[in-house]
Amino acid sequence: MKRLGRALGLLATxxxxxxxxxxxxxxxxxxxxxxxxxxxRDHILLEAAQVPLTDLLWYGLAAIAIGSxxxxxxxxxxxxxxxxxxxxxxxxxxxxIYLSADFLGVVQLLVYIGGILVLILFAVMLTHRIxxxxxxxxxxxxxxxxxxxxxxxxxxxxxxxxxxWAARDDLGPLEPTVHKLGAALIQDYFLPFQLAAVLxxxxxxxAVVIVRKARPEERRGET
Amino acid sequence: VLPSIGLNHYLVVSAxxxxxxxxxxxTRRNAxxxxxxxxxxxxxxxxxxxxxxxxxxxxxxxxxxxxxxxxIVLAAAEAAVALAIVLALYQNTRTIDLENLHxxxxxxxxxxx
Numbered sequence: 001m002k003r004l005g006r007a008l009g010l011l012a013t014x015x016x017x018x019x020x021x022x023x024x025x026x027x028x029x030x031x032x033x034x035x036x037x038x039x040x041r042d043h044i045l046l047e048a049a050q051v052p053l054t055d056l057l058w059y060g061l062a063a064i065a066i067g068s069x070x071x072x073x074x075x076x077x078x079x080x081x082x083x084x085x086x087x088x089x090x091x092x093x094x095x096x097i098y099l100s101a102d103f104l105g106v107v108q109l110l111v112y113i114g115g116i117l118v119l120i121l122f123a124v125m126l127t128h129r130i131x132x133x134x135x136x137x138x139x140x141x142x143x144x145x146x147x148x149x150x151x152x153x154x155x156x157x158x159x160x161x162x163x164x165w166a167a168r169d170d171l172g173p174l175e176p177t178v179h180k181l182g183a184a185l186i187q188d189y190f191l192p193f194q195l196a197a198v199l200x201x202x203x204x205x206x207a208v209v210i211v212r213k214a215r216p217e218e219r220r221g222e223t
Numbered sequence: 224v225l226p227s228i229g230l231n232h233y234l235v236v237s238a239x240x241x242x243x244x245x246x247x248x249x250t251r252r253n254a255x256x257x258x259x260x261x262x263x264x265x266x267x268x269x270x271x272x273x274x275x276x277x278x279x280x281x282x283x284x285x286x287x288x289x290x291x292x293x294x295i296v297l298a299a300a301e302a303a304v305a306l307a308i309v310l311a312l313y314q315n316t317r318t319i320d321l322e323n324l325h326x327x328x329x330x331x332x333x334x335x336x
Contacts (some may be wrong), residue, residue: 001233003316004332006292029298048229052227054228055227055291058228062232062236065236065240066239066240066243069239069240069243069244069263070243071249072243072259072260072263073244073246073247073260073263078253078255078256081256081259082259082292084254085263088240088263088266089262089266092266092269092270093268095233095236095273096270096273096291098228099233099273099274099277100277101273101276101277101288101291103288104227104269104288104291104292104295105271106240107292107295108295111295111296111298111299112262112266112295113297115299115302116269116298116299116302117235118304119302119303119306120255120259120262120306122306123255123258123306123309123310124255124311126310127255127309127310127313127319138251138252138253138320139250139251140250140251140322141249141250142231144249145246145249145250146246148245148249148299149242149243149245149249151244152241152245153228153238153239153242154240156238156242157235158233159234159238160231160234160237160238161231161235162264164332165230165231165234165278165279167229167278167279167281168278168279168282170282171278172282173275177285177288180283180285181285181288181289181292184285184286184289185289189289189293192293195292196297197257198294199296199297199300200296200299200300203300203304204303206304206307207303207304207306207307208307209241210304210307210308210310210311211307211310211311211314213314218276220241
């Protein structure tokens, strides 16, 4: 399983490298080549140039997201699993930018990678004896879980692909949405905004209280 | 060669991420690894919200992005509290193995002054 995780990581890396290479090749070959004979139009690398660069980059992001998520889900080493989350979070943030949600992309970078991931890695390091990295992320119910997962994946893919989604075809250009989000936060979403602020304060205090170790001398001092 | 990017692409990626997170939650015995699966699930849901906001909602709407924004806030809150609980659990029982938790030593009562 460890070997599988490593292989998946290599696969994701290879896909990413291939994507970047394909982008470079496409950029080089799609430009007007001065003095080129132009007789090699059926070359496969030139075929790749027909795909827009942004699409190629998107496929690279998708490969990184899914490959990293597979490492997270299947790796036996919890440090690898945690670090692989970095790829998933980053790639999903990139997809947010593709979806004209630039602010969300940056928030994903700040909150998920800068906050949640660091928290998770801290928890891993604080709760594990670093020595036993061999089997610190054991797996149970593998057959049943994989069966349920396969069924769920089939159902979700069926819905995602076969459903006649009412997608618009007059998509506007990609625009920054920071202004619209800010306006909506202090108009339509003002109450949830304030509730989120109170929630975060409560979380902050609560987390500190939960992890705090009460020392005996300190307790005596209180009373 | 490859189809251009549309709503279906995002839904497929999101479905795969969701399934992987789900399998991770089902199979893990380590509490922290289970939380990683939860984060994958939340990320998949956020991706769906933003994709629907781009492709289906009216052009000026940001409601999907707003839901995703609150989802990120809630995910951060959930991660902070859950990891604090895991840490407190570890300090008291020296294990975060969810299968062994029921046979772990009892929580020591706090010393009274």
